[in-house]
Amino acid sequence: MATASETACGTCLRLRMFLTIAGALIAGLYLQPGWATAVAGLMPAPLLIGWAICGFGSLGFALRLRHHLRHQR
Numbered sequence: 001m002a003t004a005s006e007t008a009c010g011t012c013l014r015l016r017m018f019l020t021i022a023g024a025l026i027a028g029l030y031l032q033p034g035w036a037t038a039v040a041g042l043m044p045a046p047l048l049i050g051w052a053i054c055g056f057g058s059l060g061f062a063l064r065l066r067h068h069l070r071h072q073r
Helices: 010-031 032-042 046-072
Strands: none
Touching: 010 032
16 A cells, blocks of 8 residues: 555556446446436447447557657568
């Protein structure tokens, strides 16, 4: 466990923030189910989310591959 003099790394801070927000959202689903229904109505279609994940993943891979190939020479 970290002492008071140590600082947490950036990854740990992002993970803590993510878990805090996720915990609040899960608690909100349990305590306010009507709120969850309203938020779900604002979400895009699952197919659109899937296409976006594939598109951004492919774009990220292509950019990293291009960067790698340029610096390999």
